[in-house]
Amino acid sequence: MGLGALGSAAAWQLASRGHSVVGLERFELGHSRGASHDTSRILRHSYHTPAYVRLTCEAYDDWARLESESGESLVTVVGGLDLFPPDCAISPVDYVDSLREVGIAFDELDVAGIRGRWPQFHPPPGTLGLYQERGAIVPAARGTAAMQRLAASAGASLLASTPVTRVTDHDSYVVVEVDDTDYTCRGVVVAADAWTNQVLAGLGAEIPLTVTLEQPTYFAPPDPTAYQDLPVWIWMDEPSYYGFPCYGEPTLKAAQDCGGPVVDPDDRTSEPDPEMLDRLASFVGSLLPGAGPVVRSLRCQYTLTPDRDFVLAPVPEHPAVVVGLGSAHGFKFAPTFGRILADLVTTGKTSSDVSAYGFDRPGLTDPAYEANWMV
Numbered sequence: 001m002g003l004g005a006l007g008s009a010a011a012w013q014l015a016s017r018g019h020s021v022v023g024l025e026r027f028e029l030g031h032s033r034g035a036s037h038d039t040s041r042i043l044r045h046s047y048h049t050p051a052y053v054r055l056t057c058e059a060y061d062d063w064a065r066l067e068s069e070s071g072e073s074l075v076t077v078v079g080g081l082d083l084f085p086p087d088c089a090i091s092p093v094d095y096v097d098s099l100r101e102v103g104i105a106f107d108e109l110d111v112a113g114i115r116g117r118w119p120q121f122h123p124p125p126g127t128l129g130l131y132q133e134r135g136a137i138v139p140a141a142r143g144t145a146a147m148q149r150l151a152a153s154a155g156a157s158l159l160a161s162t163p164v165t166r167v168t169d170h171d172s173y174v175v176v177e178v179d180d181t182d183y184t185c186r187g188v189v190v191a192a193d194a195w196t197n198q199v200l201a202g203l204g205a206e207i208p209l210t211v212t213l214e215q216p217t218y219f220a221p222p223d224p225t226a227y228q229d230l231p232v233w234i235w236m237d238e239p240s241y242y243g244f245p246c247y248g249e250p251t252l253k254a255a256q257d258c259g260g261p262v263v264d265p266d267d268r269t270s271e272p273d274p275e276m277l278d279r280l281a282s283f284v285g286s287l288l289p290g291a292g293p294v295v296r297s298l299r300c301q302y303t304l305t306p307d308r309d310f311v312l313a314p315v316p317e318h319p320a321v322v323v324g325l326g327s328a329h330g331f332k333f334a335p336t337f338g339r340i341l342a343d344l345v346t347t348g349k350t351s352s353d354v355s356a357y358g359f360d361r362p363g364l365t366d367p368a369y370e371a372n373w374m375v
C-alpha cells in the first residue's frame, strides 16, 4: 500500500509475476504531498560503502528493465560529480575505497581539473572532485507513473483516494482495512514512507522515523546552453547540497540535503520557506555564480531512519507484512526495491543483499543511537 515510487514498483513487480494485486493510495495518483513527485532524482554508483555501490549496480540494471518494459527512455546519463571541500563532514576515503572495491571507474579531480572540464563551477581551493561517468538523472513523477502503468497493464487494481486505516495479521492471512471495505490478502507491502508508523500501528510496530520538509529550487541561468553539459553534483559537507544540469527545461535544480524542518506529514505547509531559499541561493551563488535567479521552489518530504539506511524487511513476528522505506535516497533504487519487496512478500527471501536493512539493527533498536544523516 502507498503508490509513490516504491509501492508502484512493488505493484508492477507483483502483478507481472501473476499475483493478484490491489494497490491502495490515500491521495490521488501522482500527488505532491509525499516524496516521489517533481522532475528529477539522482542515480549514481558513488556511495560510502561497497554494499551500497553493489546495490547501485542492481539499480542500473533494474532501471534498464523498466525502460525496456515501458518502452520509455528514463535514464539520462550526464555524469556525476561529488565535491569534497577541505575538512568536509563526509569522508572521500569511504567513497573512493567503496568504488574501487566494486570495480567502478572514477576520476579524482583537483580544482583545476574540475574547472578545466566545467568552468561553470567555482569550488574553493583544496576541493576534491570525484567524477563518475555513469552518474544520471531519472524522472521522479514520470518514472513512478511508468511503473503504475505497467502494474495496471499486468492486472493490478490501483485505487486512488483510498486510505488504509489499519492492518491486522491473522497468521494465515492479513486484513487491510479502508473506510468501507476490508481486503483479505496473503501478504502486504507497506510503502507509506512518512506515514509508515500510522499503518504499522495495528501491528504494534514502530520505526524511529524523522520527517523533514525539504525544498528543491529551480534557477534560471541567463545562458542555459552553458549549463546543459553539467554533471549532477553533490556537495559532501555539512550542510550538504546537490544539483542538476538543465533537464527538460532551461533551469538548474538544486537543494540542500536534510536542510528542512521536522514536520508532521499531516500538518505541514506547501509554501516555500524564504530562509531556506536564501541559504540555498547563497550557496549556489558561490559554487555556480551564473546559475541566475530563482524561478520556483517546491516542498517534498524526507523520511529518515537514524542511520539513513533503508528498511526492506518483514515486520518482526509478521512475516506477511513487508516494509519498504527509502530513507530519503531511495528513488534511484525504486525498481530494485519493487523486485526485492515482491520477493520478500511472496517467498520471504531475495537474491539481493538486504541484510543491513532489517528491523533488528542498532539504528532502529537502540534508543541512544545518535542520528547521522550525512552519508
Ligand SMILES: Cc1cc2nc3c(=O)[nH]c(=O)nc-3n(C[C@H](O)[C@H](O)[C@H](O)COP(=O)(O)OP(=O)(O)OC[C@H]3O[C@@H](n4cnc5c(N)ncnc54)[C@H](O)[C@@H]3O)c2cc1C
Binding pocket: 001, 002, 003, 004, 005, 006, 007, 008, 024, 025, 026, 027, 033, 034, 035, 036, 037, 040, 041, 042, 043, 162, 163, 164, 165, 191, 192, 193, 194, 195, 196, 198, 199, 214, 215, 216, 255, 300, 301, 302, 324, 325, 326, 327, 328, 329, 330, 331, 332, 333
Ligand atoms: C526533495 C527530494 C529529493 C530527493 N532526491 C533523491 C535523489 O536524488 N535520489 C534518490 O535516490 N532519492 C531521492 N529522494 C528520495 C526518494 O525520492 C524517496 O526515497 C522515494 O521517492 C520515496 O518513495 P515512497 O514511495 O517510499 O514514498 P512516497 O512517494 O511518499 O509514497 C508513499 C505513499 O504512501 C501513501 N500512503 C501513506 N499512508 C497511506 C495509507 N494509510 N493508505 C494508503 N496510502 C498511504 C502516500 O500518500 C504516498 O503516496 C529525494 C526525496 C526528496 C523529497
